[in-house]
Amino acid sequence: MGRDSSDGVPERRSATAVPTDGRxxxxxxxxxxxxxxxxxxxxxxxxxxxxxxxxxxxQPTWDRAAKLQAAMFREAARIGGLExxxxxxxGGGECRASRWLADATALGDLMGGLRCRAGPTEIGRVLTHxxxxxxxxxxxxxxxxxxxxxxxxxxxxxxxxxxALAGVACFLFQEGDDPVAAAIFADVARLTRxxxxxxxxxxxxxxxxLLAAVAAYAAGGTAGLRALADRPDGAEARRxxxxxxx
Numbered sequence: 001m002g003r004d005s006s007d008g009v010p011e012r013r014s015a016t017a018v019p020t021d022g023r024x025x026x027x028x029x030x031x032x033x034x035x036x037x038x039x040x041x042x043x044x045x046x047x048x049x050x051x052x053x054x055x056x057x058x059q060p061t062w063d064r065a066a067k068l069q070a071a072m073f074r075e076a077a078r079i080g081g082l083e084x085x086x087x088x089x090x091g092g093g094e095c096r097a098s099r100w101l102a103d104a105t106a107l108g109d110l111m112g113g114l115r116c117r118a119g120p121t122e123i124g125r126v127l128t129h130x131x132x133x134x135x136x137x138x139x140x141x142x143x144x145x146x147x148x149x150x151x152x153x154x155x156x157x158x159x160x161x162x163x164a165l166a167g168v169a170c171f172l173f174q175e176g177d178d179p180v181a182a183a184i185f186a187d188v189a190r191l192t193r194x195x196x197x198x199x200x201x202x203x204x205x206x207x208x209x210l211l212a213a214v215a216a217y218a219a220g221g222t223a224g225l226r227a228l229a230d231r232p233d234g235a236e237a238r239r240x241x242x243x244x245x246x
Contacts, residue, residue: 045081045102046219047139048072049168050211051126053146054090056118061175065145066111068208070104072143072215075228079220085133086110087126091119097129121150127159127170127188134166140218141194142170143211149181156184160191169194171214171240173207195243209236 050069054062069084076082083102089095094117101107123146130142142163149156163170170192172185177198189196199206213236217225229237 045083046076046079046141046215046217047083047085047100047137048076048215048218049085049087049130049133049139049142050107051087051130051142051144053121053148054088054114054116055121055148056091056116058147059116061145061147062111062114062116064204064207065211066108068204068211069107069111071208071212073104073107075212076215076219079216079224079227082215082219087129088114089119089122089125091117093119093122095122095125095129097133121146121148123149123184124151124155124159127156127163130168130170131159131162131166134163134168139166139168140221141214142168142192143173143214144170145173145175145207147175147181148178149184151184153184153187157187157191160188163188164192168192169217169244171210171217172196173210174198175200189243193244195240197240197243206236209233210240213237213240 050072052058052062052065072084073082081102083100084107085100086098086107087096098107098110101110123144126142126144130139133139160170170188171194172189174181174185174196175198182196182198186196188194197210199210213225213228213234216228216237217240220227225237225241228234229241231237
């Protein structure tokens, strides 16, 4: 995933400078137009941060999510495409972010090479990263999958407020029924105008549909989510709309 800076987020290479001497070769012009076209295509895609708790108890859910994440790209492709950044935390204070990915195969390969490891939750670091990433370039949504929260509720609310100011809606999918996590996840969702949705550990199909619904929102906003909700297979999109803070 590239060399990491001290906060666990990969450093980025600077963009190629545009010539300033007023004279450009045909090859330079072609390269510049190709780069500009690529940037325009990327700008048209929705951007979604997909964050997972990768502590030791989470391996079964991690493996399921690695298989199900393709649903996000399929749904977003109906609207205009998607770029996804994977963020995860696990033991040893590790919290990392991948590069931005535009296809399901690359994200699946990346997730398939990682294993969960015992450690505390790092949800605050995830939220801080989301806010920073959105200030660089707009991010539509965060989809977070986890089952516990061991951090200060006040600190997470403050971090969520920064995410809200950056314009990112947080969708928190909670496996299990931990009441402490449920209360904090609900607060983060409310502050960011997203949604908190519990799901059962064995409900693989439901998680896939929830991820597809968030992808529809990331790629097409509320209109994209409502279009999915109007389809026969849009039950989870309808549920998500019903839970979104207004």
